[in-house]
Amino acid sequence: MRQRVVRVAVAAVLIALVLLALPLVVGIRYAYFADERGELERDALAAAVRVSPQFTAGDPVELPRPAEGTHVGVYDAALRLKAGSGPPTADVTARRAAADATVSEHTGGQIVVSVPVTSNEQVIGVVRVATDAQIVWNRVLLAWLALLGVVAFALGVAVLVARRQAALLSAPLEDLSAACVATASGDLSVRAAGSDIAEIDQVARTQNAMVAELARLLQQGRHFAANASHQLRTPLTGLQLGLETALATPGADLRAASEEALAQCAHLRHTIDEVLRLAKADQGLTDTVTRSASDVMDRVEARWHGAFADEERRLAVTLQPGTEDLPVPERTAAQILDVLLDNARIHGTGRVDVTVRETGGALAIDVADEGTVPMSSTALFERGATTGDGTGIGLSLARDLAEAAGGRLTLASSRPTVFTLLLPQPD
The missing domain is CATH 3.30.565.10 (Histidine kinase-like ATPase, C-terminal domain)
Structure with a gap:
């Protein structure tokens, strides 16, 4: 029983953990990539601010130092790389940004964010910021490993708690089973111990009441047999001696002996009735x-x-x-x-x-x-x-x-x- 309780408890906890962990797994991935896109967009906007209106006239652009693994490039209106690092000509993301819209995509193993640079309501260039998606995946995998550790720790705690609860649940049932085995073996003095679990305690009380009643009935039967034997022994001996004396005595009055024997038999019947009445005294039978x-x-x-x-x-x-x-x-x-x-x-x-x-x-x-x-x-x-x-x-x-x-x-x-x-x- 203990193993069953442990298996049921662990299965329930495992299902709960899986149902809880799956949304977290998806949420962690989404959050890390969304955070990275937001960081890249901030870097792109910071670079776009450094592009002056004279950029079209050839004014150089001083870009901020990008984070490790991040590439920042500035493209002119013809979508050619003018400053920073990136493809020599603008890719699809940068071309779409040239239409005066911020574009964020995950393509070619990279996360790319492109923002347009405007002057006098005209797009004069595009800032493209990109980073390797594997870097983000590494952080996601570390978060997943941490989540897996938490799940494993929770599962371990659940196993320990389940084993303890299984012991608490099964111990009184094992005691009750031992008491039943002892009773079946003929020991009617054994009583099942009480339990803190109401249902099991009720079963133990019922078992004890049943055994007590069985013991009472068996004792009553033994007492009846002993009482009957004790009470019948003397009158039966007297009856036997009277009949033997009548048969062994020449000229004995057999009618008188028979009448005496009948009287003894009547007394024996009354004796049996009285012993039976005593055995049923709890039913209110009286003389x-x-x-x-x-x-x-x-x-x-x-x-x-x-x-x-x-x-x-x-x-x-x-x-x-x-x-x-x-x-x-x-x-x-x-x-x-x-x-x-x-x-x-x-x-x-x-x-x-x-x-x-x-x-x-x-x-x-x-x-x-x-x-x-x-x-x-x-x-x-x-x-x-x-x-x-x-x-x-x-x-x-x-x-x-x-x-x-x-x-x-x-x-x-x-x-x-x-x-x-x-x-x-x-x-």
Whole structure:
């Protein structure tokens, strides 16, 4: 691109210089020859003044000293050379001047000016002044060379300016191209630098906005896959174990096992719906399914009671008076509580208490165990942060779910561990 910009700029300047120089070339030639004719005419008039009225009677003429290369001659009425230098007999220019008119011609390699000499309104002679045209041509050629030097200097300056401007124009485009190549290679962290050129800067901003949106969509897709994997792993494991136990136990109630499996499948479907809802949270999708706090807590206790019992740990769910009938977004609360209870089972110790209470127009659900949290509350909710062998996704996902529902999830206490979920209540 730089070479193209330079070529276009130089071509434009060259055309402008040619269009400007051609009239100057013609003007210089015309001016030098016109100036020389004017000089010769002044010399001729100066010589004519020295011709006295007695010239016809043979009075000699004292001519001024001519410039080098200039020939001055005085001819009588018979057009014969009487003084100075020139052809012995008058040439065509002098003959025409004898008709009482000043004549200037470029002929025979010379510039000739002839003026008549009059006395008592009669032409008594002719003064002829001539110079070699090559002398004038030499001066014209020197002027043309000077003009050519100026044109070459201007063209050189134009090349330098064009190269600098080409660098200024192409540098941001090269940076933008490098950013596009990096993006195409999979690096979505690269951003195009701004530019002082408004049009290129607009392209860079558009490119950056596009890459940022692509990065957001890709990150959203990765988060969705990770969230779905995290949330589905535990219920799928429970479903598999329940079915395997029913098949391996002689005389087991298969109908009860099937009903439990169907309930687990329904919970899995709700889990998928909730993860999808979170992925589309920027579209304003909210959990519109609400149940009473007592119903939601009963379902949570039913799902997790067995898991804690298998580890010989107690799960206690308590609803403070007046909270039983308060509305709770079922799917959102269920997913968040599943994450908190799974964390309590894996990372916590001892008894687990789930307490539902009302505070300041909001519903608070506390999940507490007898363990400790060795991380700060800020780092704990960062995606990928974990205190053990986990993926570090659960608490980050739970916090996002709570915020998508207009609520808030916080670490109320690190020793013993207490997480508090705040859910807004309708006015």
